[in-house]
Amino acid sequence: MAYVCLQCGKQIKDISNFVRCPYCGYRVVTKERSSLAREVSTD
Numbered sequence: 001m002a003y004v005c006l007q008c009g010k011q012i013k014d015i016s017n018f019v020r021c022p023y024c025g026y027r028v029v030t031k032e033r034s035s036l037a038r039e040v041s042t043d
Contacts, residue, residue: 003029 003012007026020027 002032004032005029 003015004010005012005021005024005026006028008021008024010021010023011032012021012029015029019029021029
């Protein structure tokens with residue numbers, strides 16, 4: 001599972017027991033969204 005740091009924007013592949021960006025030290029990361037487009041029917 002890949003994560004993205006909200007401050008520097010770099011990808012983080014491995015998150016250990018605490019959440020912190022290894023590049024800038026920022027503590028807010030989000031899960032990276034997949035590029036898979038989904039179509040939902042409204043019927």
